[in-house]
Each structure stands twice: as structure tokens, then as C-alpha cells.
Amino acid sequence: MSDIKIKITDREGVLHVVDAPTDMNMNLMELVRSYELAPEGTIGVCGGMAMCASCQCYIRSDHHLPEKSDDEEAMLAEAFYVEADSRLGCQIHLEPSLDGLEVTLAPES
Numbered sequence: 001m002s003d004i005k006i007k008i009t010d011r012e013g014v015l016h017v018v019d020a021p022t023d024m025n026m027n028l029m030e031l032v033r034s035y036e037l038a039p040e041g042t043i044g045v046c047g048g049m050a051m052c053a054s055c056q057c058y059i060r061s062d063h064h065l066p067e068k069s070d071d072e073e074a075m076l077a078e079a080f081y082v083e084a085d086s087r088l089g090c091q092i093h094l095e096p097s098l099d100g101l102e103v104t105l106a107p108e109s
């Protein structure tokens with residue numbers, strides 16, 4: 001099985017349950033863009049380099065995620081609307097252990 005289910009609440013508060021491929025080396029930001037869950041040009045502005053925080057999201061489930069990199073920590077330190085469970089979607093790579101992951105997109109800054 002190469003697809004998992006991810007629950008994404010968009011910036012309008014609408015919940016989307018989407019299929020996420022784990023065999024394409026995609027990250028969460030790319031998944032949001034592929035399903036057009038945020039207006040074009042408002043997410044992944046830097047192309048996934050952890051340099052803009054436009055893909056910030058809140059992790060709402062208890063999934064174990066990799067530790068934040070120094071670049072991710074630095075970007076979140078400068079971002080708006082940061083919460084304790086904030087992560088950059090471009091830094092969360094889709095893998096089988098994330099089946100059922102629940103995230104909420106942070107407001108557009």
C-alpha cells in the first residue's frame with residue numbers, strides 16, 4: 001500500500017480527508033498544493049526550502065514527527081500565528097507512519 005489518509009483543515013475551517021502517496025517523496029506542503037486546499041501563491045512560496053513559513057500548519061494528532069531542523073526552528077521563530085504544535089509542511093515528508101495525521105493550516109500572514 002502506497003497511500004495513506006491525511007486529515008487537513010483548510011484556512012476556511014473545512015476538513016478534507018485526502019489520499020497521500022508515500023512512494024513519491026512528497027511533503028505535506030506539496031500535498032496541500034496538489035489538492036488545491038489553499039489559494040495558489042499562498043502556500044509553498046519558497047518552494048519548500050523552509051524560508052517563508054507560508055506552509056505553516058498545526059499538528060493536531062499524536063503522530064511522532066522528526067525533530068525540527070535548525071532552519072525550521074529559525075523560520076518558525078520569525079513567523080506569525082505560531083503555536084506550540086506549529087510545523088512547516090514542507091519539512092514533513094509523507095511516510096506510512098503518518099497515516100491518519102491531522103493538521104490545520106495556519107492563517108495566511
